[in-house]
Amino acid sequence: MPKISRFKSLAISVMVWSVGGSAIGVTPLARAAAQEEAPSQHAAALAKHRPDLSGHKRVGKASFYSKKFAGKKMADGTAMKLKGNNAASKTLPLGTTAKVTNIGTGQTAVVTIQDRGPHVNGRIVDLSPSTAQKIGITQDEGVAKVEVAPVAVPMPDGSVKAGVAAQDAKTDRRSSDVRAK
Numbered sequence: 236m237p238k239i240s241r242f243k244s245l246a247i248s249v250m251v252w253s254v255g256g257s258a259i260g261v262t263p264l265a266r267a268a269a270q271e272e273a274p275s276q277h278a279a280a281l282a283k284h285r286p287d288l289s290g291h292k293r294v295g296k297a298s299f300y301s302k303k304f305a306g307k308k309m310a311d312g313t314a315m316k317l318k319g320n321n322a323a324s325k326t327l328p329l330g331t332t333a334k335v336t337n338i339g340t341g342q343t344a345v346v347t348i349q350d351r352g353p354h355v356n357g358r359i360v361d362l363s364p365s366t367a368q369k370i371g372i373t374q375d376e377g378v379a380k381v382e383v384a385p386v387a388v389p390m391p392d393g394s395v396k397a398g399v400a401a402q403d404a405k406t407d408r409r410s411s412d413v414r415a416k
């Protein structure tokens with residue numbers, strides 16, 4: 236068997252690689268272009284659920300956690316409590332405090348965003364079962380139109396931004412202080 240030099244071996248490898256890649260539709264240039272596009276596709280995926288630091292209210296559908304998630308670890312590392320004030324949002328930063336109002340009943344509750352979700356299109360927040368019950372979402376309905384108004388939004392630099400409902404929270408506290416006296 237004839238001996239193949241290193242140079243010839245390298246040349247053969249390159250030919251096989253380029254011919255093989257062409258045979259399946261991937262040329263070295265196409266592969267390089269695909270690698271350049273990957274970051275922009277990733278950026279688009281991130282933009283879809285980019286954290287909303289605006290503090291503005293939003294309106295959409297709310298659902299509630301299934302009982303099977305009780306005790307499971309949430310995105311912030313804590314256990315999901317069926318009777319807690321925990322909630323999930325795709326876009327509000329973890330740690331955000333928000334006032335959730337059932338538009339149909341007018342009932343409100345204050346929640347803390349501790350998880351990511353809901354993982355169903357068209358829904359903006361998942362609530363603990365007890366919070367859902369407080370605002371009038373029954374198991375029969377399962378979903379209700381709500382307004383989610385941030386009270387306090389944690390910022391990436393560690394500061395906290397007052398949300399649109401921060402003024403409401405101050406007013407609610409003052410009126411409860413007056414009633415207590």
